[in-house]
Amino acid sequence: MEYVKKEQPDVSLDTVYRNLSVFKQLAIVNEIQMINQDGNRFEISRDGHHHHIICLKCGKIECLQKCPVSKEAIETIEKNGFAVVSHSLEFYGYCSGCQKESNDFL
16 A cells, blocks of 8 residues: 555545455455454456465465365365355465574464
8 A cells, every 4th residue: 555655645545445345356356364464465366266375474475376275175065055156265374584583483
């Protein structure tokens, strides 16, 4: 949001959030849930289906291109009468750089 405020200081944040909501519904952007930080992040949906690993200290996000959710897991869920249309998976932890800086969280 700092970039938007700097480049377009007169734009309403309500407008930005409404547009992000519409872009999310249209699958133009993906929302990444952030914990231990203010707000969430958004990314353009150009890389197809993927998941993330997120550092709780510095906020670094890396994409996992291979989905760790097995086909068998989805089939088991569907056998229980649930129609899966999508899923999202984020792994939270500490990146190697933050681990080197401190062992307080290990």
